[in-house]
Amino acid sequence: MAVFSVFQTTFFLALLSLRTLQSEVLSEPLPWAPESLKVSINSTHQCLHLQWSVHNLAYHQELKMVFQIEISRIKTSNVIWVENYSTTVKGNQLLHWSWESQLPLECAKHFIRMRSAVDDATTPEQRFWSNWSSWEEVDVQNSLGHEPLFVFPKDKLVEEGSNVTICYVSRSQQNNISCYLEGVRMQGQQLDPNVSMFNLHNVAFIRETGTNIYCKVDRGDDIKGIVLFVSKILEEPKDFSCETRDFQTLSCTWDPGRDTGLLKQLPQSYTLFESFSGKKTLCKHKGWCNWQVAPESQEMYNFTLTAENYLRKRSVHILFNLTHRVHPMAPFNVLFKDVSVTNATMTWKVHSTGNYYTLLCQVELYGEGKVIQKHNVSVKVNGELVLSGLEPDTEYSAQVRCANANHFWKWSEWTRQNFTTVEAAPSEAPDVWRNVKSVQGYCVVTLFWKPLSRLQANGEILFYNIVVEDLDRPSGLQLLSVPAPANRTELTLDQRAYQIHVTANNSVGTSPASVLVVSGDPGDEEVEEERVKGTEDGFSLSWKPQPGNITGYIVEWCDRPRDPLCDLQWKHLGPNTTSTVISSDAFRPGVRYNFRIYGISTEMVPYLLEKKTGYSQELAPSDNPRVVMSNLTSHSFTLSWKDYSTESQPSFIRGYHVYLKSKAGQCHPGSEKAVLSDDSVCCKYKIDDPKQKMFVVGNLQPESFYEFLVTPYSAVGEGPHGAFTKVTTPDEYSPMLIRIILPMIFCILLIMILCYLKSQWMKEKCYPDIPDPYKSSVLSLIKSKENPRLTIMNIKDCVPDTIEVVNKHEGTGKSPTEPEAAKPTYLYLLPAEESYSGPGPCICFENFTYNQAASDSASCGHVPVPTKAPSQLGLLTSSENLLTALEKNCMNSLEEIPAGESSLNYVSQVASPVSGDKSSLPTNPPQPELCSEYKMQMAIPLGLAAPSSSGSSSLSSITLLDEGEHYH
């Protein structure tokens, strides 16, 4: 153990002495140590540039050396970078080395030192490191100036995704400084009391104009900042290729990729370098560049495309043989010759590329927008190709392109040219159908035909020829020519059978004829109509196969049945077909389509087999019928909608619903409650027969308010619940009253009219001016009950003696003749002896009641007497009528006539005999004129007569000249 300890001590001592020896050796300056170390800075690039030389290196000497460089930050002990730089050193050569600092150099002091070692095989003995050079200090802060705050680095340009360190230098330690990036405060790291740095990782491109980063002193009035420019990473050019079209110029193209987003002053540039010729060109454009082909027929080319910007450089290479990169120019002078109905010869030319090359040309023939033929042709200079299998009168388009046949690189552009084949006669007969109507004993035949397709027409159809042949008279032919593009014509034929031939004609010839026979009787009405259900795909129709010889069937319908022209359509079907699907783009939901299926006999006579009708899609009725209400009573009313057409509805009408709203809300049998969309409740009557267009709403209450609505319904729903019609039932008695009152009013009116018309007759009958005692019922009453002996005085028994007319003129001096002059009054005197037997001479006073002129004179008793009155007065002697008239007139006027003014005194000289012989009474006494009263003319016994005051008063105006009875 002791021996081991001694050995160990000895070993450590030896090792220590060896170490000391080595240190002494190394401390000696080596002959090739670095010297004259100078450090400079590039603030823009944040670089330290070192420059030094090698001590004692002979002028001609070359040594491979290693220089170890140490960089410290802030203080020498804080070494942040160590790098061995190997290079071959020549005598007296100045060596350079650069280092880019992540931290802006302005923000911290940097210290640099280096040492060297020979790394040359020729001097293996010199493999020790030289001494370190002294530390070189780089301190930029001193040269910044005296501003309170600085931010670094200025205007730094970095690529997207890189890391950047920002720092600020403050002149005052008391300042509280905050820094922001795009308005967001950055968290920094303090390097020393005046300096802080901020590490930005993975910076993103924000905008071309850079990102403002700024620092500000809290409570200060200044802001310092920098702009950081972030560019997108320069991409490697893609799809770089070169080609020639004329063996004079190489056109090189590439995809530059995305823009780096740098300012216009710092864009990326593209350089093209060809290694065989050693030529280089700076491309003016971003994506392409032209290169002049060398005249000395250089075949091989090796291009390097270099994309370069401020931060990065990228290159791509291509090596190619010029003849393999030939992109021919488009063929030209494409022509067509010998164009016939079905053939054409196409010729073209290609640009000369030297006689050494053969071109492969591709020809494509287009018809109706589609490629219908493709051909490949080898071409030296001129190309030619025969195109066959073409259709007549058809426009075609042919295009040709070419490529290098030996080394295909690219097709040229297409060169296209159109041509049209010549016409031929139409190949098919037109598809013809007819519509026959009987008008006034004639058949009006409307012929329809479908235009021939392009393939069938073989040219432009100019006109259609129609030949009408009378089958009964074969010699009777009628020719009609209809110019295109008409597709119909109308013929008026008599009720015989005709065969109609229709042909289409173009400039070259005539088509085969389409034949149709029209018989006099269409016979369409006897076939019943069936309903069919359509779908979105159309109507599926089927019919019974017809026995006998049938050449085919035709289904006929109208695309627009609601239009007057209806757009007649038809479809030909073979004789073995008994079903088909009719579809049309014109079919619309809610439109009823009628189909007729005809069979075509061998004689080409069509006859109707079946009728079908249906909707492609039924829709709910859109309209309600217009309802007329009638027979309104207190308990019922009648609704009718006779003019509602079920045929023109958007679905098959199955019936009607009658909705009745009432306040009572009770529904009678035959109706059911229904809740409408507005939640109102009403009674619903259902009519299942669409033909029933009348309905009596009964069981109503008098004087009640009702609302009703009639709406049709079909399989898909009912009509709209629009406005209800309001109705109020009348009360129960009004009709009865009307029945009574109206006839009554009518009768009264009738009576009044009759009375008016027969007023004279009525007057005479009911209330004559001079009543006829013989006709008086009073007499009969008196006679029968009281005095059967009572008789009526006969006028014949009264013989007037004298009429004294007393004229007394007072005051006025008015001549009594004056009124006569105005209104002649006359006086007739009948002889007393003369018996009165009907109309005849009688004594009459004018009835002033009916004489307005006399009335105006206001003098009933004023009877003017003409100057020649005596002769006339004589007549008065025997006139009873006169007496009566005088009495009558005077009785009515006595009170109005002043006494003594004028008076007519009647002096009866004969007492009226009382005769009990009733038969002696005149049967037809003269009619009294005015103021007649029965009592005045009746001879009443004294015992019965009761003198009245009026009677006595009237006596003053009448002077009785003789004793006897006197009457008023």
Add this chain to the structure above:
Amino acid sequence: MKVLAAGVVPLLLVLHWKHGAGSPLPITPVNATCATRHPCHSNLMNQIRNQLAQLNGSANALFILYYTAQGEPFPNNLDKLCGPNVTDFPPFHANSTEKTRLVELYRIIAYLGASLGNITRDQKVLNPNALSLHSKLNATADIMRGLLSNVLCRLCSKYHVAHVDVAYGPDTSGKDVFQKKKLGCQLLGKYKQVIAVVAQAF
């Protein structure tokens, strides 16, 4: 000939200053004869007033357009970044005589014109897509050129002032981008402030 060399040439230099002309014109002798290339407009002062009113009317819009185009922090730190802290800006005394005011106006417009040239140049690089800003800067510079010519005409015709010493703002070509933006903003802030006073004074 000497007259021409002493008077007209400096005038031509003043009338045709270019963007970025950083050094002041040489001071010409006081006794230089006044001459103008064209007769002055009869209603010159009105024209000057109108031009000033035009500049005053568009100054604020130009200022807003400018600081908006610079991005943050400019729009929200106008007092710190765009305050009118232009130390060497020519003075203007509104209460002085018309001659003095015209001379001072001449110096101001010459200063502003040169500075606007620098700003326009910088903005075309820094904000190549801010076309409305470029347009407004160019329009303002155009009016200033006309105003400068009119003022000189007035000085020459009425006061026989043939030459005015002028000073220009700092050349921003060597400055960093942030500093260019800031200087431009300060200058336009100052311009907005000064032109209001000057327009009022005339």
